[in-house]
Amino acid sequence: MELKSNEKKEIIGDAVILERPEVSLWKDAFRRMCKNKMAILGAIIIITLLVLAIFAPYIAPYHYAEGCLKENYAKPGDKYLLGADFMGRDVLSRIIYGTRISLSVGIIGASTAFILGVLYGLISGYYGGKIDNIMMRIVDIMYGFPTLLLIILMMVLFKSTFAVTTPGTIAGTLSAIDNAFGGLFFIFIGIGVTAWIGMARIARGMALSLREKEFVEAARATGNSNFQIMIKHILPNLIGPCIVAVTLQIPRYITFEAFLSFIGLGVNPPTPSWGMMISEGYKAIRSYPHLALYPGIALAITMMAFNFLGDGLRDALDPRMK
Amino acid sequence: MINYIIRRVLWAIPVLLIISLVTFSLAHVIPGGPFDKEKPLPAEIIANLEAYYGLDDPLWKQYTDYLWNALHGDFGPSYSSRSRTVNDIISTHFPVSAQLGVLAVIVAMVVGIPLGMISALKQNTFIDYFCMFFALLGVSVPSMTLGPVLVWIFALKLHILPVARWGTWQQAILPAFTLGIGSAALLARLTRASMLQVIREDYIRTARAKGVSEEKVTVHHALKNALIPVVTVIGPLFAALVTGSLIVEQIFAIPGCGKYFITSITNRDYPVVLGIMLLYALLIIIANLIVDLTYSWIDPRIRYS
Numbered sequence: 001m002e003l004k005s006n007e008k009k010e011i012i013g014d015a016v017i018l019e020r021p022e023v024s025l026w027k028d029a030f031r032r033m034c035k036n037k038m039a040i041l042g043a044i045i046i047i048t049l050l051v052l053a054i055f056a057p058y059i060a061p062y063h064y065a066e067g068c069l070k071e072n073y074a075k076p077g078d079k080y081l082l083g084a085d086f087m088g089r090d091v092l093s094r095i096i097y098g099t100r101i102s103l104s105v106g107i108i109g110a111s112t113a114f115i116l117g118v119l120y121g122l123i124s125g126y127y128g129g130k131i132d133n134i135m136m137r138i139v140d141i142m143y144g145f146p147t148l149l150l151i152i153l154m155m156v157l158f159k160s161t162f163a164v165t166t167p168g169t170i171a172g173t174l175s176a177i178d179n180a181f182g183g184l185f186f187i188f189i190g191i192g193v194t195a196w197i198g199m200a201r202i203a204r205g206m207a208l209s210l211r212e213k214e215f216v217e218a219a220r221a222t223g224n225s226n227f228q229i230m231i232k233h234i235l236p237n238l239i240g241p242c243i244v245a246v247t248l249q250i251p252r253y254i255t256f257e258a259f260l261s262f263i264g265l266g267v268n269p270p271t272p273s274w275g276m277m278i279s280e281g282y283k284a285i286r287s288y289p290h291l292a293l294y295p296g297i298a299l300a301i302t303m304m305a306f307n308f309l310g311d312g313l314r315d316a317l318d319p320r321m322k
Numbered sequence: 323m324i325n326y327i328i329r330r331v332l333w334a335i336p337v338l339l340i341i342s343l344v345t346f347s348l349a350h351v352i353p354g355g356p357f358d359k360e361k362p363l364p365a366e367i368i369a370n371l372e373a374y375y376g377l378d379d380p381l382w383k384q385y386t387d388y389l390w391n392a393l394h395g396d397f398g399p400s401y402s403s404r405s406r407t408v409n410d411i412i413s414t415h416f417p418v419s420a421q422l423g424v425l426a427v428i429v430a431m432v433v434g435i436p437l438g439m440i441s442a443l444k445q446n447t448f449i450d451y452f453c454m455f456f457a458l459l460g461v462s463v464p465s466m467t468l469g470p471v472l473v474w475i476f477a478l479k480l481h482i483l484p485v486a487r488w489g490t491w492q493q494a495i496l497p498a499f500t501l502g503i504g505s506a507a508l509l510a511r512l513t514r515a516s517m518l519q520v521i522r523e524d525y526i527r528t529a530r531a532k533g534v535s536e537e538k539v540t541v542h543h544a545l546k547n548a549l550i551p552v553v554t555v556i557g558p559l560f561a562a563l564v565t566g567s568l569i570v571e572q573i574f575a576i577p578g579c580g581k582y583f584i585t586s587i588t589n590r591d592y593p594v595v596l597g598i599m600l601l602y603a604l605l606i607i608i609a610n611l612i613v614d615l616t617y618s619w620i621d622p623r624i625r626y627s
Binding site: 282 | 333334340344349351354457459464466470471473474478548566568584587595602603
C-alpha cells in the first residue's frame, strides 16, 4: 500500500496503524474549497473588486465627480471607454469608484449582522427558557416588519432629521460622519437594524442543540463558567454555518443600498453608487441604453461573486449539503 | 394543534400593535408635517386642518384614536389626496401589487420547478450544469439590472411589449418576469436538492421493482414527494415578492402599494404609511403561520405544542 506524503505507517505487533496529521475543520474546508472552481472564481472576482475599490484613485482615469458638460452623453470611445453620463462624467471611473460603496455596504452589513445576530442567538439559545422566550418574541416582532418599508422609513427619518443640524451636538456629529461617508453611514445603520434577525435565528437554533451535547456537559463538569462555555465551546461550533449564511446575505445588502440610491434615499450625489447610476441611466434608456447597462452589469457580477463564494463555502464546510 | 393555531393567531395581535406603534412613532419623528407646502399655507388654515384631522391632540391620543378606528375597520383619511380614505387607497393599489406578486410566483413556478426537476434527473451531466448555472445567474441578477435590460430589448428594440404602466396583460409580462426570475432560480435549486434526495428513497426502488414505468415513477412517486418542501415556500415567497416589489413598481411605473408608500412618506401622509405597513406586516405574519402549519400537516413527525 502506498502512503501519501502526510501519512505515517506504524507497525505494532500484527496491527498496522495508519496515522495522518490532524486536520482542523477550517484547513479541511479550505482544501475542499480550493477544488471548487466556482468558489475560486468568486473569490478572485471579489479580490479584484477590493483592489479596484482601494486603489480607485490610481486606477480610474478620471475623478468620479469630474465632468465636462459639453461632453454629456458622449459615446463610448477613446476618451471615455464606457461613455459619459448626463453631466459628462466618465462612466467607467464612476463604476470603479462605485465598487467602494457596494463593497463597504456588503461588508459592513455582513459584519453587523454577524456580530449582533450571533451574539443574540448564542445567548438566547444557550440560556433557553424564559430568556430565550423573551428574546425570540422580540425577533418575532422584527420578523413581522416588511424590511424594505422599514428601511425606507428610517432613511427618510435620518435624511430629513439630519439635513439641518448644528455642529457640536450629537445630531451634528452624526450628520458630519454621514457626510464624510457620502451618505453611507445611515445606510449602514438602516441595514444593520434589520440584518441581524435572520442570523439570530440560525445561531439560536444551533446553540439550542449544541448545549445538549456531551462536550458541553464535560466543560461544565470541569468547572467552566457559562461565559467560557459559550465563547470557547459553543461559538466555534456554530460559526461555520453562520459565516455561510451571512455570505449568502451580502447580495441582499448590496441590493438594498442600490435600491435606496435608485429612489434617491441612498448616497448623496455626486457619490457614485451603482443604483443611482442605473436610475440616472434609466431616464435616458431610449437613446443611451449603455448608461443603465454597465452599472447594472457591475452590480450583477458583484452579487454573483458573493453567491459563488457563499455556495462554495457551504459545500466546503458541510459536504453533506452538496 | 388547535391550541397552537389559536396561540399563534393571538400572538399576531401584540406583534401588529408594536409594529403600528413603532411605525407611528418613526413617522411622527420625521420633521415636517402633511400640510407643509412649497408655498406655505397661512397659519390659521394649517391650525384648522390640524384640528379637523385631530393632529393637535397629544400624540398618545392620536395613536389610541387611530387604533380605535382601525379596530372598526377605518384606517383614517389621506392627508394628501383629500377626497380619499386609506381604505380607498389600499383597495385600489393593493390589488395591483397582489396581481404582480401572483404573476411573479407563477413565473417562478413555471420556470423554476421544471428546471430543477430536469437538473436532478440528469444529475452531473451537461444539462444539469447548464440549468444550475442559469439558476445561479437568476439569483444573482438583480431586478434593477434585469428590468432596464428587458425594457430595452423587448420594448425599445423589438417593440413587442409596452415600456411601463399597468392595466393590460402585455404590460404585466415584463414586470412579472423581472420580479419572478430570481425566485424561479431559487425554486429550481430547491426542487433539484429535494428531488435528488427523494429519488434515492426506498419507495422509489420498490416502485421500479414492481415494474412501474419510469415516467410514472418520476411523476407520481418522485415529483409528488419532492415538491413538498417547494410548496411550503410558495406562501412566504408570495409575501416576500409582494412586499419587495417596490423596485419593480418603481422601474415600470406600476401604481402599486409600494410605490404609493414612498410617495406617502415624502408627503408625511401618516395614515397611508401606517396602513400599508400594517397590511404588509399582516401578509408576512399570515405567510409565516401558513408555512409552519403546512409543515406539520405534510410531515406529521413535526408536532407543535
